Amino acid sequence: xxxxxxxxxxxxxxxxxxxxxxxxxxxxxxxxxxxxxxxxxxxxxxxxxxxxxxxxxxxxxxxxxxxxxxxxxxxxxxxxxxxxxxxxxxxxxxxxxxxxxxxxxxxxxxxxxxxxxxxxxxxxxxxxxxxxxxxxxxxxxxxxxxxxxxxxxxxxxxxxxxxxxxxxxxxxxxxxxxxxxxxxxxxxxxxxxxxxxxxxxxxxxxxxxxxxxxxxxxxxxxxxxxxxxxxxxxxxxxxxxxxxxxxxxxxxxxxxxxxxxxxxxxxxxxxxxxxxxxxxxxxxxxxxxxxxxxxxxxxxxxxxxxxxxxxxxxxxxxxxxxxxxxxxxxxx
Numbered sequence: 386x387x388x389x390x391x392x393x394x395x396x397x398x399x400x401x402x403x404x405x406x407x408x409x410x411x412x413x414x415x416x417x418x419x420x421x422x423x424x425x426x427x428x429x430x431x432x433x434x435x436x437x438x439x440x441x442x443x444x445x446x447x448x449x450x451x452x453x454x455x456x457x458x459x460x461x462x463x464x465x466x467x468x469x470x471x472x473x474x475x476x477x478x479x480x481x482x483x484x485x486x487x488x489x490x491x492x493x494x495x496x497x498x499x500x501x502x503x504x505x506x507x508x509x510x511x512x513x514x515x516x517x518x519x520x521x522x523x524x525x526x527x528x529x530x531x532x533x534x535x536x537x538x539x540x541x542x543x544x545x546x547x548x549x550x551x552x553x554x555x556x557x558x559x560x561x562x563x564x565x566x567x568x569x570x571x572x573x574x575x576x577x578x579x580x581x582x583x584x585x586x587x588x589x590x591x592x593x594x595x596x597x598x599x600x601x602x603x604x605x606x607x608x609x610x611x612x613x614x615x616x617x618x619x620x621x622x623x624x625x626x627x628x629x630x631x632x633x634x635x636x637x638x639x640x641x642x643x644x645x646x647x648x649x650x651x652x653x654x655x656x657x658x659x660x661x662x663x664x665x666x667x668x669x670x671x672x673x674x675x676x677x678x679x680x681x682x683x684x685x686x687x688x689x690x691x692x693x694x695x696x697x698x699x700x701x702x703x704x705x706x707x708x709x710x711x712x713x714x715x716x717x
């Protein structure tokens with residue numbers, strides 16, 4: 386009979402930003418609920434993406450820059466696991482690593498934030514933006530979709546942590562900014578949300594709102610511990626979104642978005658556990674030009690048991706309808 390190893394101490398690798406630490410602390414607290422006997426500590430690791438704040442992500446290599454150094458620490462055994470925002474995790478992982486768990490997702494949508502004056506939002510919603518309004522965002526995905534709806538808007542690069550973005554908004558540098566609902570809620574700033582943008586206006590990023598835990602594949606003990614935090618429904622949806630992105634071979638250099646959700650039948654609603662055989666997986670996706678002039682958007686339904694197949698199928702459909710040409714233009 387195989388003897389089970391006992392673990393006394395766990396280290397979690399994380400970025401040092403306020404939001405990343407809040408997410409890692411949440412993972413730590415959830416693990417403590419299951420294993421109160423284990424000492425868990427956070428190891429802050431500065432990534433390339435954290436060091437370069439004055440250049441758009443699309444020009445410095447994309448979102449893989451937020452995980453590279455943490456993954457190196459994992460492979461060297463300097464940390465036991467890593468907590469990431471899934472939207473920052475590349476679809477191709479280094480050999481020897483895998484995402485062992487995807488935690489229950491927060492709201493995946495984007496938030497519209499305007500300045501507050503006399504306890505009221507100066508601009509009540511996205512539709513009320515004046516002609517030529519200045520919008521701050523760090524995302525090509527967001528700027529593409531918003532420019533497609535409102536070509537008159539002036540989209541300005543905005544990076545930095547959430548506190549910095551809010552400060553720049555309140556100083557009057559922008560009429561509004563767009564950030565992830567999940568990040569602003571986790572940071573305790575939910576009251577600053579002027580409006581939550583529905584996917585019809587701004588389709589979310591792949592994996593947005595979900596925290597992923599990455600481990601070494603050969604660390605069986607750690608995988609068993611982490612596996613308890615995996616949320617089945619979230620994992621299915623994020624897998625579909627990431628399969629869509631992987632098939633497109635896309636990164637931060639091109640506007641790509643996807644949003645999956647599971648619609649349960651009346652029968653499965655009666656059961657607290659997800660009954661995939663009585664449910665359907667729905668996936669929306671898009672590829673757009675950087676200027677927002679062209680957007681190819683699609684929608685498909687499939688089986689929750691086959692999320693990767695659905696993502697690949699929808700990506701193929703978009704490629705055939707014009708996305709291939711857009712991608713070729715962007716990548717040169």
